[in-house]
Amino acid sequence: MEAHILVVDDDPAIRELIREYLAENDFKVSVAETGGDMDRVLGAEVVDLVILDLKLPDEDGLAIARRLRESLDLPIIILTGRKDEADRVMGLELGADDYVTKPFSQRELLARIKAVLRRTESKREARRGESVRAYLFSNWELNTGTRRLKAPAGEMVDLTNSEYALLVAFLRSPQRVLTRDQLLEASRLHDDIYDRSIDVQILRLRRKIEESPNQPNLIKTERGAGYYLNSSVETK
Template sequence: MTEHQIQHILVVDDDPAMRKLISEYLTENDFRVTVAADGRKMAAALREHSIDLVVLDLRLPDEDGITIARRLREQSSLPIVVVSGRLHEADRVMALELGADDYLTKPFSLRELLARIRTVLRRTAIKQSQTGRHADARVYRFAGWELDISARRLTSPTGARVVLTNGEFCLLNAFLASPGRILTREQLLEASRLHDDVYDRSIDVQILRLRRKIEEDPSHPQYIRTERGAGYIFSAVVETAA
């Protein structure tokens, strides 16, 4: 494998022993690794290097990892694998909804971490390669609304910015990439990066929340329509800009 093909992992953890352990193991398995002890050093590493995936600990000295994950997701679509000693299910659900692609609870085996990283990277590559006819789109517009993909910004017809969670953003992106096409719940679960071990019904909750943000009357949606027994369909006319 040549140097330019080696994928670059950024490991963010305040424990020096853990950083060293993960770094050495991933390096042995053909990854390039950069480490950071806190959010500030993580930001510096992201400016200096081309990173393919971030392994992020939630317990950091300068800033909570959830806040960092949220900010990172607002700025980019870089894959994030959260590792944490937090055992509460609410923490896992929040991390996934705010932007993490996977969540691993400490203590974990390095072999499992490697498998999770490879799975996320593979899923990301497949998603990028299978993007449909709007592959070059950077901006979607429908009924006066505008979704800027690069900035992850949704603007209403009145010009107001509407804040979306990571799941809501990914769902809307999936709908706008395939207007007029029925998307199954399985397709939407994958698009929104929700995992089977969270809740299968989470997709319905995400749809409801998204409707409340973009529909004039969420109980009688005009854009995100339910196709009973099949899934959901985005019925508005969508325009794109590169």
């Protein structure tokens, strides 16, 4: 699933420059001019990282960084024209994950974004899992609140805890091959379950969602590597 970056900067040229460059590199990008605009985006979207200018028209950037860290624990890269070392130190002490001064290299900013996302990947996945109300795939719908699966024809399909956890692991990484070890980790199944038990769980899941479990179209086997979900996924 692509990462969602929120750029908060009062300079429209900077916002557009970053938006276009990150979009070209397969990121979803939203932009905001003020702290209030930022809050509206955060209230409506699942955001994975905030690029934050310190000088905004309605609220001090350091104050925003403080409340983002306290309320959402979002990764933050501070982007500012301020070169004062005291500001940089204070920003990092408030919990910013990195600090970039203007003018900046787009390639360097991209590298820093990727580095921060790698360091915070586990938190990002947990935050996305908590925020998603439902996954939609191949006319199926998995409700994360009730843990019920609705088939394309409308009937409800009951899932065991392990089947649900395994399906969510696939839905979080659609069309990506996952090894047995990755599936054990992603689905948070107990450590004392042998990796081959994943094969059994996948067979049981296939019996519930595949028209022909012996010739699966949704959960495919990549011989010698693992399994992958052969479907695009939307969330709501």
